[in-house]
Structure formats: structure tokens, C-alpha cells
Amino acid sequence: MHAATSGRGARSSDHTTAATAGHQVACRRMSTSWTDQVLRGFGQAATRYESLAVLQRSVAQRLAGLCARSPIPQGLWVDLGSGTGLLADALEARHPGQPVLRIDGSAEMLKLHPKKAVTALVDLNNGLPEWSADPMLLASSFTLHWLPAPHEVLRRWFDCLGPDGWLALTVPVAGSFPQWRMAAEIAQVPCTALRFPEAHALIQELPATAVQHQVILKLSQRADHPIRLLKPISAIGAGSTPAPSLNPAAWRRLCRAWPKPSEKDTVTLTWHVLLLLLKR
Template sequence: MAGVSPLSNRWSKQVLSNFEQAASTYNSQAQLQRAVAWRLARQCARQHIPAGFWVDLGSGTGLMADALEACNPHQAVLRVDGCHEMLKHHHHSSQTLLWDLNLGVPSWPQLPSLLASSFALHWLINPLERLHEWMAALTPEGWLALALPVEGSFPQWHQAAATAGVSCTALPFPSQASLLDVLSSNNIRHQQLHQFTQQSPEVFQLLKPMRQIGAQASPCSTMGVGNWRHLKQAWPRCQNSGDAQLTWLIQLLLIQR
């Protein structure tokens, strides 16, 4: 990857490897990702997005593309992802492209009228630069539909780490403000911040699905057994149920170029 540091290159390879290994279990564990994909697809259906060349960037197993096609029965969506194993789980009739989005946007014979991406941008190197590239790749007045977790997610995890005096190994997410700064010169047609809180009697059960969908990569060092025990003990509990909780902040954006 031209212009990418060896450290960033290793990070990219680690992310892709994790998702490759989790391809067979992704759909059964990605309930949140599926729900968000449908919310974004339904928001797209409420807009006047021109038919034509539609693309799902970082498509994974196709949850976003499937939702878009279900809401728009006569519109096909090209599914682009860097993981071959993920693309193997798409419908046989689907159009797919194996492509590492850290390399930029592929050179297509026609410009897309819609670029959609759900739970993918934050896994890329320099996500704000990628976001700028995606906007520039659209047709004039084309649309970008975006969903991703943002800064402020996982407050319980960060609180537990601070209380226990250990490093928080949660993946850092772009801030809502930084995303809006990149998009300030474009027309934001819809923006909404959704909060989802998961809970379980065991902290491990909250974090286990991340590994099962391949989302366990972190730029931080792996936590040892002792630190993990301290983190688990410090994790805040719901007063009513006594369960551990994990809260996501998911930003939905629809932008017209």
C-alpha cells in the first residue's frame, strides 16, 4: 500500500484476517449490524436516490446490500469487500468485488449514484480521508449512506478500565464532529444518533460476539489474565437487573453531494 506505514499495513492485515476467520459465524451473531443496516436502508428508501450504479462499501456478508435490494426490488447493489470469505456468503446472483478499501475506491466505468456503507468505515486506515474519497467518487448530486459506531460508544468499558487502572482495549471510533466536518460542504439530508444497549450477567458474554464476527482487533496490546479479571470486577452493573451493560452510539448519515 503506497504511502501506508508498516504499522498501518499490519493493522489492516490483522483486521482482514479476523473477518476472514469469522465469515462462517458472522450472520448468526451480527444482530446489531443487521438491525442498523435495515434502518439505513429504510432511510434510503424515503429519499429520491436515482437508480443506476449502487455500491455497498465494506459489504461483509451483504447485510446492507441485501436490505437495500429488498427495499428497492429493481435495483442491484455491487458488494465490495476486502475479505474473500465474506464475499463467499453472498447470494450466487449477487455482484461482488474483492477490493481493499484502504487502497481507495476502485476505478469504475460509471460513477455511483449511491455509495452505502455500514459498520465498515471505522476499520479503515485514516477513515476521514476515506470518507472524503467516497464523497468525491459519487456522481454530481449522488448520495452517500453511512452507518458506523462513533466516539462515546462503550462508556461502561472505558469506565471499568479507568476504575481498574488498566488500558481500555476498545477500538477508538471517529467522533461525530469529525465526520460532520468532512461533510460540511455537502448536503446532509438525514442524521441521527442511535443508542443501543446490550446487557448480560457476564461481561465476557457482552464482548464474545465481537470475536465471533471478527471485530476483536485493537491497536492496543492484548490484556493479560490478571488485568482482565480487574476489568471484569470493575465493570459497572445495572442497578435494577445487576447485569453488565455495553452501550453503542451509532451514527446514521445520508448525504447528497
């Protein structure tokens, strides 16, 4: 969720009604404390993020590889919600001489970027900053789901692109964590996992001709105990959720109910991640 003053990205598009704009304002007001909580969590986890964000690194590398195989023009390239720079680093490594502007709402995260990197502290809840040139690439990995009304944000990002500009995105979507949700139902405790956006809702307001690549990756992590799957999420700062915390007894019931393949001594947590490439 990561940085800026109002500008080009804050303007309403032709597809945004006055009612929707009013709803967006209300959502921003209600989510102020939530936004602060998320940014605070990532800031506190900044120094350990890269060593623990194994799945996020893998997905960023995959997105950067897809961009390298696409005819994205040179110009202004921006990583939205760059964190410690996993995606920006991967893009620059595949495109020597093409810098990537890294923007994020966490000052602690930005401090960990290479000294030569160009960074900007921007809260993406407030829209995108005004740039002197239209971006030719807006890239973002594991950021969009932290913002209110992700489908509306994605449309505004797309509308900010210059002619022939590209938007490259990964975001976890609904369908993620089926094992967690099943365990919560069996244990009769609330599922405190963050609710992710529906993939179809993200895409439905975009021009069909804009979609150059679209796939939902199903990525599974394994461990010998459910807590070993869930702790890394909190450890990298991604454990913020509007849901009330479970007490220790509820956590024990949840872990006992976690589905476990009979033939293996491991448990699984599966992410559904939308990988999307758009061209304006």
C-alpha cells in the same frame, strides 16, 4: 476494509494537500500489518458472522429503510465493505430490480453472498475502483472506522459520487463503550477497545448542504456478565485492536469493576453509531 486497485477514489480532491497525501501514504505503510490482521479476523469469522452480528443487522436494516424513503436515483449502487451482505440484501429487498454491487476485502465473506449477487474483492485501503459510470449510491455500514483517517476517506467517497448521488453510512463513533472505559479506569487496566472516530471530525470537511440526515444512535446490549458482551465482538471478527491484550488477571479485575445497575442482574455495553445520509 474491504477492496481495490487505485482509480477514481484514489485521486486527491481539491481539499487534499500534498502534505496530507504524504501522511496518507505513511499511514498506509504503517497500517499494513493492522489491515492484514483485521481482514484475517473477519475472514475467519465469516461463517458465523450473520448469526452473531445482531446489532450490525439491525443498524443495516435501519439504514436501508432510510434509503428507501429518500429519492436516490437508479444507476450504480455500491455497498462498501459489504461483509456477508447484510446491507446490500436489505437495500435490494426494498428496491426490486436495483442491484447493489458488493465489494469487500475478505474473499471468505464474499463467498457467502447469494450466487446471483455481483461482488468484487477490493481492499478499501487502496481507494475505490474505477467504474464506467459514477455511482448514484455509495452505502457502507460498520466499515469506515477500520480504515486509516476515516474523515479523509469519507470525503473521498463523497467526491466520487455522480451528480445528485447519495452516500448512506453508519459507523460507530467516539462515546461508545462508556461502561468498558469506566471499568478499565476503576480497575486500573488499559482499555483495549478500538478507538472510534469523532462524529464531528467526520462531518466537518463535508459541505453543510450535503447533509440530508444525521443522528447518533445510542444502542445498548445487555448480558449477565461483561464477557458475554465482549465475546460476540471477537466472534464476528471485530475484535482486532492495536492495543496489547490483557492478561487473565487484568480481565478479571476489569469484569469485577464493570458498572452494574443496582436494580438489575445485568450489565450493559452501549454503542454510539452515527447514521448519516449525504447528497451531492
